[in-house]
Amino acid sequence: MSRTTKLATIASASAAAALALAVTATPALAWTAGNFTATLNGTMTIDAGVSASCTSSTLKGTIASDGTLSITSATVDGCGVTVTPKALPWSGKLDNGVATINGFAMDAIGCTYGGNLTGGFTGTDLPVTATFANQTVNRTSGLFCPASATITAKYDFAAS
Template sequence: MSRKTKLAATSVAALAAAATVAVPATPAMAWTAGPVTANLSGTMTINAGVAATCTSSTLGGTIATNGALSITSASVGGCGVTVTPQALPWSGSLSGGVATLSGFRMSAIGCSYGGSLTGSYSGADNLPVTVTFTNQTVNKVSGLFCPSSATITATYVFS
């Protein structure tokens, strides 16, 4: 092998090795773990035969790097009746554009409704994101003379 051929082969091998080292694997998208607050954007509609429109709501808790949520505090106001979040903490997740809340439960005028909410979120896999739950059905958990289910529509900004 000539000196030029050896030099060319060595140079190609060195460039290939450098390129292999210089191109690291791309890590999976991850959320920044820590506290999270979600504020109602617009209004929340709770419809159990008669629609109630709420003007304020805040959720608080934590998010993990995999998007797992733990909601440990919740408040709702401006509904015309007292609405009380119950059975905290609620669990959930933000993953692949899908938002979920499990263990969701609220009561008003002697009726309690609960279940899971599934919606969507817009924004990157990092906060803030806007989460929208549209016409999510929750079933009656307790109460006399209460409709068997209610629907929830709300948009929150998680930050």
């Protein structure tokens, strides 16, 4: 076999292997776009010097095929005090095991706290569970309020 024929054979085999790999490669993660409801799994703890445990919370919105979230509705109940979500919509994303909620804001007892939450999630499409542990949010308004609060919550996201 001539040198040219050997090189052509090797190049052809390499091209065939590359094509086979490209055809069998796993496609990029894509979420099923649409509406979602995220329900509190367990309790939400809000600690601003005094800890409050909330027993109910629901987030609603949309998820895009790239995992981008738009949270247009939020409720929190069973905290012992009135907690009111503020500044909706919030944005966020579910991406490579990282869950984010940006623009998060809540008011309780005349103190408003806000910021971004970052946690982790399991799963590759809805339903997934996202956990936000010990996330610090800063005071954005209120007199005689602690400078920050810590949020811990776990949400089950499902298509709705």
